[in-house]
Amino acid sequence: MAAPTQNPERLLTPGEVATLFRVDPKTVTRWASAGRIGSIRTPGGHRRFRESEVRGLLADLTSEASNGLR
Amino acid sequence: MAAPTQNPERLLTPGEVATLFRVDPKTVTRWASAGRIGSIRTPGGHRRFRESEVRGLLADLTSEASNGLR
DNA sequence: CGTCAATAGGGTAATTAGGGGT
């Protein structure tokens, strides 16, 4: 089959994002509800997050530790 | 415009739809059974999904961050 | 006709959503 469905956008589950940030999945859910992070809902209501966006956010927090930029 | 013959609606397999939503193919099947997404059945019973409908649904359920700048 | 990957289906375990309270 190999359908040319190009979509390199990898999505992460709340649990994955929670592991990356070392927080509870609930906290990730709150971030999404607060509009601080983009979210994609499944028809069932569960959330998925863009890996690129999560990485960007993570990188921003990392640079904050060694950089006084705010 | 080099193909004015027809406009073939691309059909996606459960596996491809599952990849787009980052879920299990079985979950996509449940969505079809629950009527949450339109499905086309092959004579053998396998399901196919319209790409336009899937992408539309995906875009509709996507929420971008209000503001990543801080 | 035969081969290989994907799908359907049923059942059970794990994850997630949402609200409430610390």
Place this chain on the structure above:
DNA sequence: TCTGTCCTAATTACCCTATTGA
């Protein structure tokens, strides 16, 4: 204000075998 935990209900993930599609 923000986060971690408790609860229930709903959704999703993984196990299996048989059939379909290419």
